[in-house]
Amino acid sequence: MTKYILLRHGQTDWNVQRLYQGQTDIPLNENGISQAEAAALFLKDTPFDIVYSSDLIRAVVTAQIAVSLHEPVPIIYDTRIRERHFGSFEGTNYQRDLMNPGILESMDQNPLTYRFPGGESLTDLEIRARAVFSGIENKHPDETVLLVSHGSFLTIFACILTGEPLENRKRFIFRNAEPVFLEQLLEQSKNE
Secondary structure: OOEEEEEEOOOEHHHHHOEOOOOOOOOEOHHHHHHHHHHHHHHOOOOOOEEEEOOOHHHHHHHHHHOOOOOOOOEEEOHHHOOOOOHHHOOOEOHHHHHOHHHHHHHHHOOOOOOOOOOOOHHHHHHHHHHHHHHHHHHOOOOEEEEEEOHHHHHHHHHHHHOOOHHHHHHOOOOOOOOEEHHHHHHHHHHO
16 A cells, blocks of 8 residues: 655745645745655655656645655656646635625535636646545555645645545644645545
């Protein structure tokens, strides 16, 4: 069985400003770099065989820093591991949705299929995440994989790993650059 360590990228200025980042290529801020360095220290004695990472710079730099205290470990950058595409909402403050009754109603009525204009739904994101999961499972049985990605992607991936329905995705919280082990997810799923 493949073992997983899930790691959300370090903080960006857009995280602080509460803006939809999606697939916009935003770099880590100074705090995000420090968070990734802390993750590297935390993981320094944790063996893993391979790293899969989003190709967006905030994940790329987090992945590179996270493995910096290990012997060389291969890193595979994959566009399918990117954050959910928020379309025309990228770069806007997500608090505005809570103040827009039309958007909020659409999101509440169809949370899994609501698609941001020009973007993706959670169901679309699940299709990508399942493809990544299947590929990793086939290529890396009995290995430990560090997966570096983004908040929405990781909540969907956590549902796949635990067998939880997508409706329960909010059970899984991924803080910037805090490693989460598969065992933690399974325990959390069992206890809730």
